[in-house]
Amino acid sequence: MVIRRTRTEFWGAGPQGRETPGFSFHLLAANPPEDEVQTHMHEEAHFVLVLSGAYMSSARHAPAMSNTPLLIFNPAGTTHRDRFLGGRGRFLAISGGDAAGFGFATSLRDLYALQVATRIAADFQRKNLSQLQLEGGAQQLLAACSPLTSDESRHASQPPVWLKQAFEMIFTSDDPGLSVADVAAFAGVHPVHLARVFRRYLHCSPGDYLRGRRLERAAAVIGTATASLADAAFATGFVDQAHLTRSFRQTFGLTPGAWRARVQGRPDEQGRMLRRYKPVR
Known part of the structure; x- marks a missing residue:
């Protein structure tokens, strides 16, 4: 039986959330052991911004296990078992809206x-956002998901085109020497300028993001059991x-061999990674 979760119910604990007429906002720490997170269905659409920890999600385009900046959107009715490795992590959850x-x-x-999303999380912790600002930020996130309205809703603070291209290059490249x-x-651009703008938008250095992506790819490759660890x-x-x-x-708190053993013990996760990643040749 699939557990139904309401707008304010997540697998985490933290300070009391904030409410607006259309949305709820919760800054949470994962609190249940990983194995206690059960398959569940969310009644309303929501975003999850991962702030720390190794997150495992079945969402499209999500890595098998992520330790880089990650924003997940789940439409209303989403059924999943997304969770943090070892039950350790922090996240911002934003629920509601017309999606x-x-x-x-x-x-x-x-x-x-x-x-x-990152700005909402930072200001949320400092209690700097008014109800109107919170709801406005949530509406911006919904608009960013829609190709019909995203260009209309964005403003001058959106990242430069070259940064989007650099981000995509790191995300999609299979070059181990990149x-x-x-x-x-x-x-x-100059590497120093790249680092400065990268940190402004992603709150990490290009090197941190590149290393994180390599580890995410390694987790996927190891999980498929089609290659030796070497x-x-x-x-x-x-x-x-x-x-x-x-x-x-x-980074993840366990060895590659231990990760492979975990994934091989979960046929659903192994199958998902096999469908998403090419085997090593």
Whole structure:
């Protein structure tokens, strides 16, 4: 039986949320052990902005396990078992609004939407946002999901086109040797300027994001069980298996071998990764 969750019900705990006529806002820490998170259905549309922790989501375009800036949109009626590895993480949840016509859960690769959500989270913690500002931010997020209205709703603070291109390059590239200098050259800007603007919109450095993406790809490759750990390390830009193991444990809190064992014990997750990622050749 699938558990039904209302606008204010999430697998987390934290200070009392904020309410506007159309939305609810909650800044939460994951509190249940990972295995206690059950398959559930959300009655209303909502966004999840992951602030820390390794997040596992079945949303379209979402990595198998993420440790980079991540914004998930779930339409009303979404059924899933998204959760944090080990039950440890922090997130902002925004529920409500008129999101008719949105058909599937997705990970938003939209820097404007990430910026809006991150600003809401930062100001929410400082209690700086009025009810009108909160609702306005939530409406901006909904508009960013809609190709029909996103251009109409955006303003001058949206990121430059070259930053979007650099972001997409890192997200989609399979080149294990990709460097920050390569990304800056592709974008046509100085690496220092890339770092400054990258941090403004994503709140991390290009190097942090690049390393995070490599680890996300490694998690996907390891989970498919189509390559040895040494091959997975080579294919995703690590010096050797030991380098991958150190980085993986430091970031996710478990070894690549332990992650593979977990995924192989969950056929649904392994099948999802096999459909989404190419095997190492």
